[in-house]
Amino acid sequence: MTVAVSIGLLLCQWFGPGEGLIPSELYPAGWPARQYPTVLHKAIVDGVSSNEIPDGLMIAHDTLTTAFGVLLASSNGSTADEIAEAMTVLSKVTGIANTELSHLKPVSDKFKESSYTGVYVPPQLYIRADYADKIRDMGVDLVPSLPNSTIESLSDKLSTISNDLKDTTSSDDLPYILDRQPEVFVVTAASFKAVWADADFHNENRRMREFNVDERRRTFVDTLYSLPKQRHIAHLHKLRATMLLLPLKYSRVKFMVILPDRINGLHQMEKELEFVDLRSLLGVKMDHGRYDVRLPVMNIVTNIELADNLGFLGIRKVFNPKQADLSRITGQKQRLRVRRFPHLTHFELNEQGINFRNFEIQTRVRHDGETHNHFYASHPFFFALVDEYKVYATGRYGQLTVDPDDIKGKGMRSSS
Ligand SMILES: *[C@@H]1O[C@H](CO)[C@@H](O)[C@H](O)[C@H]1NC(C)=O
Numbered sequence: 405m406t407v408a409v410s411i412g413l414l415l416c417q418w419f420g421p422g423e424g425l426i427p428s429e430l431y432p433a434g435w436p437a438r439q440y441p442t443v444l445h446k447a448i449v450d451g452v453s454s455n456e457i458p459d460g461l462m463i464a465h466d467t468l469t470t471a472f473g474v475l476l477a478s479s480n481g482s483t484a485d486e487i488a489e490a491m492t493v494l495s496k497v498t499g500i501a502n503t504e505l506s507h508l509k510p511v512s513d514k515f516k517e518s519s520y521t522g523v524y525v526p527p528q529l530y531i532r533a534d535y536a537d538k539i540r541d542m543g544v545d546l547v548p549s550l551p552n553s554t555i556e557s558l559s560d561k562l563s564t565i566s567n568d569l570k571d572t573t574s575s576d577d578l579p580y581i582l583d584r585q586p587e588v589f590v591v592t593a594a595s596f597k598a599v600w601a602d603a604d605f606h607n608e609n610r611r612m613r614e615f616n617v618d619e620r621r622r623t624f625v626d627t628l629y630s631l632p633k634q635r636h637i638a639h640l641h642k643l644r645a646t647m648l649l650l651p652l653k654y655s656r657v658k659f660m661v662i663l664p665d666r667i668n669g670l671h672q673m674e675k676e677l678e679f680v681d682l683r684s685l686l687g688v689k690m691d692h693g694r695y696d697v698r699l700p701v702m703n704i705v706t707n708i709e710l711a712d713n714l715g716f717l718g719i720r721k722v723f724n725p726k727q728a729d730l731s732r733i734t735g736q737k738q739r740l741r742v743r744r745f746p747h748l749t750h751f752e753l754n755e756q757g758i759n760f761r762n763f764e765i766q767t768r769v770r771h772d773g774e775t776h777n778h779f780y781a782s783h784p785f786f787f788a789l790v791d792e793y794k795v796y797a798t799g800r801y802g803q804l805t806v807d808p809d810d811i812k813g814k815g816m817r818s819s820s
């Protein structure tokens with residue numbers, strides 16, 4: 405209760421006049437609306453932290469929206485009600501129903517998204533023609549799984565999204581025999597590709613730098629560096645964090661980094677972000693000082709099982725063998741559920757951009773002199789790909805697995 409009240413107060417200040425933020429609708433009284441992309445982000449990262457500890461993760465929002473659409477189109481009764489309710493929040497907040505032309509990214513925009521959504525069913529399952537049409541109209545691959553070929557073809561499809569995703573699914577995920585596996589496998593995968601507009605990272609400035617995993621543990625990570633220059637940086641006082649926006653070449657999409665002031669501030673910040681519309685942050689007043697920038701090189705493969713992880717959104721029955729009603733697939737009520745629902749993404753960030761490798765590019769190192777302003781992402785942070793209409797992806801970096809030898813830092817060991 406105390407926590408809820410203080411977050412409430414915090415946000416009342418946050419959304420006060422003069423901040424340049426778009427106020428959200430109130431919820432319930434005097435409470436800003438929760439924002440679907442950041443609520444989804446928070447729920448997923450929370451679910452993951454209890455299982456494994458990757459370097460970071462990235463969630464691609466469009467492909468998940470499509471997959472929720474598949475779950476809805478497949479289910480009936482209270483199973484469908486749960487999904488519809490979760491999606492109502494989604495359409496209200498992210499404006500997926502918004503087809504205004506100005507909101508669509510122009511074809512000339514060089515920010516590229518590749519995504520794949522597939523629904524795999526036992527080959528003996530009778531599928532209504534209406535259902536098959538509907539699923540295919542959504543751009544989703546509907547496939548009866550055959551033991552001799554389907555896993556290879558799925559692997560090929562995933563490798564077109566990213567070669568690093570090729571082997572993320574296994575034959576055990578697919579249902580081959582209806583009697584033994586009355587289940588549906590839904591898989592979502594995505595990656596993004598873009599080149600920096602003017603980030604000015606240079607290959608020759610790449611170094612191993614300290615990274616604070618938390619207040620006590622520290623390791624070294626490969627780090628990008630860019631010399632001082634004018635940036636899109638803003639201190640977000642109410643979030644107790646600093647935001648850096650890096651523009652992408654020939655695109656309106658921005659790479660957003662939100663670095664908490666405190667080394668272990670990410671967890672609390674992600675809680676508060678549930679009430680923040682990331683798109684509105686693009687409009688905050690920027691500090692026009694010159695900053696140099698350090699960002700870790702990232703190479704994150706995310707493989708999250710969402711079937712255990714959507715309870716937060718109220719989506720539960722569709723995964724439950726006793727309660728699931730997937731009768732819209734066949735037109736009959738029968739034992740059938742979604743057993744596995746993985747979300748797969750690959751996110752690689754380097755001197756050139758995102759999921760883009762071309763070390764041939766030679767850039768001139770410009771030196772504009774020293775600065776006292778630094779943006780060093782040397783402890784866990786939140787990141788997003790966002791334009792003023794849409795949140796494409798959210799992620800976090802820095803939940804690193806630390807080698808016990810690294811705990812005190814390599815510098816200290818070598819000096820002893
Ligand atoms: C896989 O098996 C099915 C029948 O079980 C057969 O019709 C199909 O041709 C086989 N595909 C390949 C690639 O061997």
Ligand SMILES: *[C@@H]1O[C@H](CO)[C@@H](O)[C@H](O)[C@H]1NC(C)=O
Pocket residue numbers: 480481731732735736737
């Ligand atoms: C969905 O549920 C409703 C109400 O229980 C039922 O009338 C309808 O036939 C069901 N649809 C399918 C495709 O099973």
